Amino acid sequence: MLLRQVRDTRADAEAVRAVAAAGGGAAEGGPAGGEGEWAGPRGILFQRTTRHLAATDPGGCWLAEDAAGRPVGAALAARREGLWGLALLAVVPQARGKGVGTTLLRRAMAYARGTLRGMVCAPPDPMAARVLRAAGFTLHPLMRMHGTVDASRLATPDGPAIEGGRAHRDLMDSVDRRLRGGAHGRDHEELLRHCRVVVADDLAGSGYCYLDESGGVELLAATSRRIAARLLTSALLSLPPGAAAAIPRLTAEQEWAVDVGLAAGLRLAPGGYLCLRGMRPPAPYLPSAAFL
Known part of the structure; x- marks a missing residue:
């Protein structure tokens, strides 16, 4: 497996979109629904967001590729002053159970060094809850x-x-x-x-x-x-x-x-879930899935 930074390019944004659409993720960074939703306006917005984060936070945005150069996992994280946030962690189904997600999360969390707080919006998925709790986040149920x-x-x-x-x-x-x-x-x-x-x-x-x-x-x-x-x-x-x-x-x-x-x-x-580290749920506040 090769791990590299996501570049601010259309090709890399499409690669991240394809991984997220195929694999879902531990962070709620993309549109709900099937491939049609990912291919529509919400999917285009997701790609623009990916390029924005790749430009502002290259150290937090990572793409995992297999030996053939195919994208199999992605992580998007951002750092804003004292706050670190994870916008996406996704692995395609055929690459799960091989340590891809763990490696991506470790690399994304390394970008949190020097920050005091962490925030992730996670989908209602048991695996996402388990991964983020194991990483030290407190899980707050969302409605x-x-x-x-x-x-x-x-x-x-x-x-x-x-x-x-x-x-x-x-x-x-x-x-x-x-x-x-x-x-x-x-x-x-x-x-x-x-x-x-x-x-x-x-x-x-x-x-x-x-x-x-x-x-x-x-x-x-x-x-x-x-x-x-x-x-x-x-x-x-x-x-x-x-x-x-x-x-x-x-x-x-x-x-x-x-x-x-x-x-x-x-x-x-x-x-x-709203997953937090080093902070209580901010209020009055409704977080963005991608920008937290």
Whole structure:
């Protein structure tokens, strides 16, 4: 087996996508569903994310190849100030049980040296839970919410929440540092290419919420539950009538989000694990699978 860094190229992004689609992974870095979902817009977004991480964190992004040069495993990890995060760990089925995943995880975790905290969003997979627990992570069960928004059931937001952009990056980085000990930095630039962001900043606190084109909450961070609920409500109300919405990756600490989702008529279901090291679940906070 050959282990090499993932390059910021279309070919390497496609190789990582192919491995993730075939093997799933210990981190929830790609779209749910079958090959059709991976080949569609969500799969294209995954490849762009892979190239972004390969460019910003080459030391955390690794591809395993067999003797014939075929990709059999991949790991994508990022370091943001004092926080290390694993966005993907995947091995194709025919290469499992041969130490590929263990080797990739060891190499990705070596990139965590010098950081104090770690975060992984893992799918509801027993193997993923076992691997990450063995690596020293505390597992926090996640919930998810999905369905069609009933805007008539949502209360009017208690204050302003505006369309954000690059001008709000300093504000968003400040919120990040307060909640998770590290700013997203250049990740915000990448998120703004694919998502809308709603921002709030007043005496009640500060925060932001990214909403993707399919109505999913990609990332939300706020300094108070009041601001978080306002942002989530405003984001859901901004969707077209009858649109589907999704609020993934809810820990038990995010009851404010559960309340907003239930009020909007969304359904609640189990959804994997938030795996943490050196930190408690940040709140109010809804992590991104890829950017954590």
